[in-house]
Amino acid sequence: MDIRVDKDACLGCGLCVKDCPMDVYELQEGISVPVKPKNxxxxLSCHEICPSQALEHRGIYPARRHYIDIRVCEMLNRVI
Incomplete structure (x- = not known):
């Protein structure tokens, strides 16, 4: 997954940071940064909540979206 943030468009509102169930983003100097893109x-909840549409996800398409809570992912990682 290749996640890109348009630094000129990002408002630094932090909605993607708060919304991401996998803690992919953090704010650095007022800009959202994907610090854990492998997670x-x-x-695409971050993409949908971003008011400035500053996020781009290469390699994922809306028809293939799914949502799993971080607790479920942690449980699956322990089992696998």
Whole structure:
């Protein structure tokens, strides 16, 4: 997954940071940064909540979206 943030468009509102169930983003100097892109499961909730549409996810398409709670992912990681 290739996650890109348009730094000129990002408002630094932090909605993607708060909304991401996998803690992919954090705010750095007022800009959202994907610090854990490998954790991204492609639910695109961050993309949908971003008021400036500053996020781009290459390699994932809306028809393939899914949402899994972080607790479920942690449980699956212990089992696998």
């Amino acid at each position: 991204c499961m492609g639910c």
